[in-house]
Amino acid sequence: MSFQKLDDLGHKLEALEHALAILGADEATHMAVGGGEKRAEAMAALAGMYHTRATAPEIADWIAAAEGEALDDEQRAALGELRRQYTNLTCLPVEFVERQTTARMRSEQLWRDLRAKNDWAGFQPALEGVVALVREEAALRSDVLGLAPYDALMEQFDPGNRTADITPVFADLKAFLKGFVPEALAIQEARLRKHPLKPLSGTYAIDKQRELGLAMMAAVGFDLTHGSLSVSHHPFCGGVPSDVRITTRYKTSDFLSALMGVLHETGHALYEQNLPKAWSHWPLGKARGMAVHESQSLFVEKQIGRNPAFWRWALPVVDKHLGEAWSLDDLLPHVHRVERGLIRVDADEVTYPLHVILRYELEQELVSGRLEVADLPEAWDAKMRDYLGLSTLDNPADGPMQDVHWPGAAFGYFPSYTLGAMMAAQQWAALTREHPSADDDLAKGNFTAINDWRRKKIWSQGSRWSTPDLLERATGEKLNAVYFVDHLRKRYGTA
Numbered sequence: 001m002s003f004q005k006l007d008d009l010g011h012k013l014e015a016l017e018h019a020l021a022i023l024g025a026d027e028a029t030h031m032a033v034g035g036g037e038k039r040a041e042a043m044a045a046l047a048g049m050y051h052t053r054a055t056a057p058e059i060a061d062w063i064a065a066a067e068g069e070a071l072d073d074e075q076r077a078a079l080g081e082l083r084r085q086y087t088n089l090t091c092l093p094v095e096f097v098e099r100q101t102t103a104r105m106r107s108e109q110l111w112r113d114l115r116a117k118n119d120w121a122g123f124q125p126a127l128e129g130v131v132a133l134v135r136e137e138a139a140l141r142s143d144v145l146g147l148a149p150y151d152a153l154m155e156q157f158d159p160g161n162r163t164a165d166i167t168p169v170f171a172d173l174k175a176f177l178k179g180f181v182p183e184a185l186a187i188q189e190a191r192l193r194k195h196p197l198k199p200l201s202g203t204y205a206i207d208k209q210r211e212l213g214l215a216m217m218a219a220v221g222f223d224l225t226h227g228s229l230s231v232s233h234h235p236f237c238g239g240v241p242s243d244v245r246i247t248t249r250y251k252t253s254d255f256l257s258a259l260m261g262v263l264h265e266t267g268h269a270l271y272e273q274n275l276p277k278a279w280s281h282w283p284l285g286k287a288r289g290m291a292v293h294e295s296q297s298l299f300v301e302k303q304i305g306r307n308p309a310f311w312r313w314a315l316p317v318v319d320k321h322l323g324e325a326w327s328l329d330d331l332l333p334h335v336h337r338v339e340r341g342l343i344r345v346d347a348d349e350v351t352y353p354l355h356v357i358l359r360y361e362l363e364q365e366l367v368s369g370r371l372e373v374a375d376l377p378e379a380w381d382a383k384m385r386d387y388l389g390l391s392t393l394d395n396p397a398d399g400p401m402q403d404v405h406w407p408g409a410a411f412g413y414f415p416s417y418t419l420g421a422m423m424a425a426q427q428w429a430a431l432t433r434e435h436p437s438a439d440d441d442l443a444k445g446n447f448t449a450i451n452d453w454r455r456k457k458i459w460s461q462g463s464r465w466s467t468p469d470l471l472e473r474a475t476g477e478k479l480n481a482v483y484f485v486d487h488l489r490k491r492y493g494t495a
Contacts, residue, residue, distance in 0.1 A: 002065035003075060006082055009053070009062075010281035016050040018240050025238035025245035027105075029230040040105035048098040055090045074279070077464050081283035088156065091144040092137065100133045104409045111407040112233050120377060120396035127406060128373045131366055134411045138367050150367050153412030158289035158419070160466050163364070166415050169481060170357050173418070176485060177354055178387065184338045184350050184492040191333070198330045204255040204322055212255070212321035213248065213262040216314070220300060221451045222266050223273050234404045235261040235345060237268035237297070241280060244269040255322060256334055257346060260301055267300030268293055270451070274459035285462045288470055290413055294420025295427060296458065302349055302421070303428040304450070306335050306491075309439040338492060340388045342398040350492055353421065354387040359403070359414040367411055376400045423471055425483040427458070430475035 020043060027039050063083050071079065107126040114123040138149035145152050147162075154161040210229065218224055227244035239245035246265035250258045271287055279285025287293050304310050311328055318324050338348050344355040362379060365371035371379055380400045381393040392399030400406070405413055431453045432438045441449055457474035465473060472478050 001069055002062040003069055003071060003079065005062050006059070006066060006079070007281070009059070010082075013050060013054055014281040016046060016053070020046050020050065021238060021240050022243065022245075028232045028234075028236065028238070029245070029247060036106075036109045040102055040109070043105060044098045044101040047101045048094050051089065051092070051094050051097045055086070055094070059086055074284070078279065078282040078284040081463050084159065085283040087144070088141070091141045091152075096133075096136070096140070100137065100409060103129055103133055104407070107407040107409075108404060111401065111404065115233075115397050115401045118395065118397040118401075120401060123401060123407075124373055127376075130407060130409050131373055134409055135367060135369065137409075138411075150364050150412065153367065154415065155412075157410075157413045158291045158416055158467055160468060161289075161291070161412075161415060161419075166360075166419070170360060170415075170418070173353055173481060173485075174357050174387070177350065180488065180493065181338070181340070181350055181354075181388075184488075185340075187493065188333075188336075188338050195329065195333070197333050198326075200254060200334070201324060203252045204250075206250045206252065208321055209250055209255050209258050212318065213259060215317060215321065216259065217246075217262060217266045217269075219317075219445055220263070220266060220304065220447050221270055226273055227269055229262065235265055236404075237265045237272070239272075241272045241275050241277070244272050255318070255324075260305060261345070263305040264297045264301040267297030270300065270454075271296040271459055274455050276460055276462050279462050283463060288461070288463045288465070289467050290416035291419040291423060291467055292458065292470060294416045295423035296420075296454070298417075298421050299424040299427060299454070303424055303487075304442065304447075306349065307439065307442055308332055309442040311335065312443040313445040336491065340390055342384070342390055342392060342395070343402060349421075350488055351388060353418040356414050356418040358383045358387055359405075362400075363406070363411050363414065419479070422479060422481050422484040425487040426471065426475050426477075426480060427454070428487075429483045 023039065023043055023046070027036075027043075031039055063079065063086060066079055103126075107130050110123060110126050114120075134153070135149075138153050141147070141152035141155070142149045145155060147155060151162050154163075213229055214224070217229065222244075226242055227239070227246065230245065230247045231249060232247035233249065235246075235248045237244065237246045246262070246269050248258045248261040248265065271293060275287065276285050308328065311331060315326055315328065315331065318326065336348075338350045340351060341347055344352065344359075347355055358380070361383065362371065362376070365379070366373070366376070377393060377396050377400055381391055384390050384392050384399070405411075428438075431450065435441075435449050435453065438450055441447070458470065461470060461473075464470075468478060
């Protein structure tokens with residue numbers, strides 16, 4: 001049977017994916033600095049092996065033949081995803097994949113060194129090389145998929161995302177936020193005049209913060225027998241579903257920064273750990289896309305982790321690990337702090353989407369060639385001034401060098417963050433309609449019903465449905481930004 005050949009191939013490809021994922025996670029966390037060049041060579045070779053196997057010409061024949069075989073519903077769904085994956089993989093020749101993997105890894109390694117030195121001049125040539133390859137990739141994919149170049153890149157992260165749909169939504173959201181940010185800041189200032197902000201009390205040892213993070217991870221549902229917590233330059237969730245590697249970074253003066261990073265990455269990890277194991281070797285068994293993935297991480301960080309009900313349970317846990325005797329009134333102003341800042345990953349719920357929209361706009365210009373890398377610092381600064389009233393002109397480390405995505409050639413990814421925030425708010429609204437006691441559960445540290453809903457509606461579905469269909473099946477309606485706007489107004493817009 002041709003489907004059986006595809007099934008056998010899936011197991012072989014899964015093994016290569018496993019090796020690449022674990023090597024990549026290790027490279028970002030534990031690899032010695034001197035190991036970078038050989039690690040890049042090894043991963044480029046493995047990526048080439050994977051690509052050669054996954055794009056073999058006979059696979060097209062197997063897919064065509066399998067479509068005429070007697071398959072059950074799951075196999076039929078798996079075959080559809082296999083065809084989609086094969087079409088997208090065969091857009092790129094093996095030679096290009098190896099060349100891009102090597103350039104991407106060396107650029108990331110250089111970025112880790114030069115960002116710390118605020119050295120844009122040293123980093124610019126490497127980023128120019130990456131952008132040139134991204135433009136080449138976009139053209140190759142565009143020709144095969146019949147999509148505009150940037151849409152063809154987004155398709156790799158979120159099947160179905162199109163600028164024609166996203167840009168108007170983001171334009172409206174940007175207009176709302178540019179007015180709402182000053183409003184939220186004014187309301188916050190009025191509250192702080194009545195109840196001044198209690199400062200964080202001092203130095204928080206990293207080992208104690210780590211133990212707090214692990215306790216929170218386990219409480220919200222992370223399986224510590226199939227995952228771990230490490231430190232990296234940029235927080236991420238990597239590895240594989242059976243061995244999920246999440247990371248954070250610590251500030252000894254602020255325990256909330258690392259803790260919120262841990263909760264965010266735990267949201268990603270819960271999705272991975274709860275994907276359908278029987279489908280793990282099929283594209284069908286993978287996460288649907290990055291907007292759905294971000295909806296899961298932001299759900300844990302925002303809908304749960306910044307929910308006042310959550311902190312009624314979490315405060316004693318913080319006290320146990322860090323010796324902080326806080327009241328809810330003391331802590332919530334920190335948890336709900338709104339502040340114009342330069343760093344996306346540290347941004348609050350209100351300002352965060354503006355960081356994403358800025359990147360979404362700039363990377364379209366970079367991919368199209370309307371903007372060159374040499375002009376990126378000035379273009380970034382102009383938008384940052386417009387959207388958040390801040391300047392990064394003399395601080396590229398906290399401007400266009402702050403994220404790992406562009407050094408890593410991940411263009412088309414950024415829209416997923418804000419689409420994910422909208423989806424997370426919509427999922428919470430749907431969940432609380434079915435489980436009105438969700439806040440009471442959080443206050444008791446009981447995440448069972450919340451996770452059961454997400455497991456049934458999102459996690460167990462893998463890539464069976466398109467992103468719009470998955471959201472509609474889970475919540476009863478298509479993506480509706482009103483839930484996100486209402487969420488922000490309720491949490492930050494009432495005096």
